[in-house]
Amino acid sequence: MRHSPQRKPSRVSQKEERRVWLYMVDGRNNADLAKLDAEGFDTWRGHSNTRMGDLVLMYRTAPYSDFAYLFTAxxxxxxxxxxxxxxxxxxxxxxxxxxxxxxxxxxxxxxDRRLAGWSFLINQRGATSRRQDLQDQGVWRGLRKIIEIRDPDSKRYIDHWRSRQRPSVFLSYASPDKQKIMGLYEALRRNGIEVWLDQNELIVGDKYNEIIRNEIASCRAFVTCLSGHWLERAYAQKELDWALDRTRGQNGFLFPVKLENCMVPKRLTEEVQIAKL
Structure with missing residues (x-):
């Protein structure tokens, strides 16, 4: 099982980096872990805060009492x-x-002195239900160094996990069209494509202007869902302005989709082909 993740992780809240979770497997019954090891994919009891793209360290309980695996959610x-x-x-x-x-x-x-005070080392029970991930607990940096020393190849795996650009697709739409675009959103997700959707990412108090502009600047593709409602939404035009600023001279970034028969801004027709949902 020495390979890169088969599926790309997805969206991550602007408020937090990807998280690193500690999961556990019963060392007396390794059947589930053996399946996960052999097939490269399995469904596991999950921490309630785990999100697609998070890193998971697997601890085997007694008689092993060790860390032997890294996985990606x-x-x-x-x-x-x-x-x-x-x-x-x-x-x-x-x-x-x-x-x-x-x-x-x-x-x-x-x-190891770097992990002094880590509560897990005192009591291994309930690790999967702890509210804080290993970064919030302040032990991930030290633990990572131990892992990389123990197996230098793990550095490439962890660096690859950290470096993935996220999210891949920014979905721009008008709020009244929410139900229409959810089918598109789910279809992209089912096909392993990362999607940034404002209703999933923004929370009260966020500086949404700054966040959205940064997301458009860093995403791999911008999908704008055209409709009569979209034409009336001033903020949608602002999102398109930011996307057009980025797409100058860049192919394969801007993807306009018509949700219904409506006018299409000339600045879009001059740039790219318009698709119909």
Whole structure:
């Protein structure tokens, strides 16, 4: 299992970097981990705050008591409603695993001064339900150095995880068209394409002008959903201005989609082909 993630992680809130979570597997029953290792993908009991693109460190309980794997969350955590098939409250899809050549024992971590005070080293129970990820707990930097020393190839995996540009697609639309664009949003997500949607990302108090402009400047593609409502929405025109500023001389960035028969601004028809939803 020494390969790059098979699916690309997705959106991340502007308020937080991608997170690093600690998951656990029963060391006495490794069947689930063996499946995840062999097939490269499986559904796991998920921390409620895990989002697509987060990094997951897998700890094997006794008799192993060690860290042996890194994974990437390839879905957001979702409720399971505790059916017979899913005995947990939440589940997440994991994939893109990396197996350390040399595992890191719990005793090794306890003896490392960089991790002094880490509550997990005192009590391994309940790690998956802790509110803070490893970065918020202040231990990820030290833990990462230990991982990279133990297996230098892990640095490439972690650097690749950190460097992915996010999100991939910025979806611009008018609020009254929300129901119409959700089908497009879900279709993009099902095909492994990262999507930035304002209703999922912005919260009260955000400096949305600054955030949106930065997202348009860093995304890989800009999809604008044209309609009569869109033409009346002044802020949509501002988003398009920012996208056009970036797209000068760049192909494959701007993708206008008509939701209905409507006028199309000349500045768009001069730039790119217009698609119909």
């Amino acid at each position: 390839i879905s957001d955590t979702r409720p399971t409603y505790r059916t017979q098939r899913w005995p947990w409250k939440t589940a997440v899809d994991l994939g893109g695993g990396f197996r350390l050549r040399r595992t890191i024992k719990l005793i090794d971590l306890k003896n």
